[in-house]
Amino acid sequence: MSSTLPDGAPDEAPGAVPDTAPDTAPDSAPPLLSVRGLHVTFPGRRGAAAARAVDGVDLDIRRGEIVALVGESGCGKTTLARSLLGLVRPTGGRVTFDGAPLGYSARALKAYRRRAQLVLQDPSGSLNPRHTVYDIVAEGLRIHGHAGDERTAVAEALSRAGLRPPERFFLRYPHELSGGQRQRVVIAGALVLQPELLVADEPVASLDASVRGEILALLLRLRTELGLSALVVTHDLGLAWNIADRVAVMYLGRIVETGAVEQVLTAPRHPYTQALLSVLPEAPGAPVVLTGEPPDPSYIPGGCRFHVRCPVLASGEAVRAGVADACRNEELEILRGGDESQVACHWARAERPVAERAG
Template identity: 85%
Template sequence: MTTPAPLLGARGLHVTYPGRRGDAPARAVDGVDLDIRPGEIVALVGESGCGKTTLARALLGLVKPTAGRVGFAGRPLEYTSRALKAYRRRAQLVLQDPSGSLNPRHTVYDAVAEGLRIHGHRGDERAAVAGALSRAGLRPPERFFLRYPHELSGGQRQRVVIAGALVLEPELLVADEPVASLDASVRGEILALLLRLRDELGLAALVVTHDLGLAWNIADRVAVMYLGRIVETGPVEQVLTAPRHPYTRALLSVLPEAPGDPVVLSGEPPDPSRIPTGCRFRPRCPVLASGEADRAGVAEHCRTRDPGLSAEDGEPAGNDGPRVACHWARAAASA
């Protein structure tokens, strides 16, 4: 079966920030390739500080890459004001904290209608707002028009934020920790809403999260990010049931349902201004620390060679099969 062309694609993407007071530059995104296909949900997973939010902002044109390129619907992203305005109608951001995303002085109606007004919508504004609220699960929509954010529950506020994105009829949502601030009882409702929007509207989505459990419940594919790079990616069932990178295994080990003891990573948290030689996960890698990499004959490679994220078994570059940036994992696969 032919794999559909990406709706959104990044190639060799870099975002570097100048160092402060003589510090080295911070390589927040350090050479990322990532595709999102029409109607697909991709989860971007990693610890705080790994670069995932910066990557999401670069994909939306909110941060201009230092190098590399972003393409949408087969065309390169342009950074003129006019081009970005048109792009952001087709690709919408849903932020983590709905309370911070909504102006407390604006009614629900005005919050959802804001995008229409910015983009000069010429149709029936009231019908568009009502339709977006209804699709976001706030029914009957007219009941919410004149309410203010403080009069809503956390889940309702997040639905208003989602409605504000849907009102422009985008093709892609980028959701940054969309349920992190919500109670557990509401999280499932919002995740079910995102899945329903994918099924009914054909929406693609990039869901940024630190929670691999969330990725399991919502994503078609998962990309695990560490220190500015994707270190493992593939179909969610393969990556999360048979993780190959030691970092992915460590993230999975702390889930409540995970068997065995959690893997505690040693060393300092990732610092994008101090990327080590060789494998960037090397200073915290339990496989290297335990001697397993030595026994596999790859320890010196771990210390001196960047493994990169390569296709397995000669797969073509456009294939969505699993990939891993780990010398030890590749040695284990070929043993």
């Protein structure tokens, strides 16, 4: 069930960019953003069961680090990202930023959003078509009462986002721009407040393949030049390979595998991660087709939450490893928020000691 990517293969994919990222912050440094035991539950409609969209997540993002949060639609990754910005209030757990708990008063959230900004996936929907580029980028400055020179700040943000000379774009409207230029305006609107953290939700999903690499290269350059941290939410493991230092794979409200991007994407341990990787064009072998119903946060099965779709259990490999009963009945603990390699899988944990003894 192992799935590996050939050396250098992802870089040959459309939109791939070279890894120009600097070393991340030392492991001993405290994280910029820390999440512990986070839960977000939405009440069900008309007597239906509540939806546990985020069901226990620990996650750290260090200064200057890019973390990719990956998973299929419905796994809870967008809800998690929005909760990190205070857009969705958690029903349990805590979010800590720069050592201080996140407050949820209007004043506290306003101050926090100067330091943590959201980049949405659809620039056509997130940009006001009646506003000029200048007004779109300047909006954050006006909301937060910027005391400096507004024109200079807007020009610097547009220039950093790759729109040069910036004055040429001041009086343009979104419909006059290409898709890549619109996404750069969205990024400039986030940069104008000089944040420390960007949360990018599928930042290149709506762009042509020829433009994707440019935007990914821009995010890497911003990390290099400004020391920005970023959480990149995506369903695309190829994107994660190209941009991230670490990857966290999410399934049904929880992170099921995490670690350095090279380790997770070249030697995945969780069957879900292996299935996600198997559909990449560069992956060897046939794609793994998951059977069963897609994840439903209002019905979380007992035991391992992936076991009803797990090909390892269906093939009998879990029985041979002696963990089939555990897969069906024993819930796995929440993975810790550090940067070490971790997996929430009874079979993967049983297989590792065997491999170590064989080595």
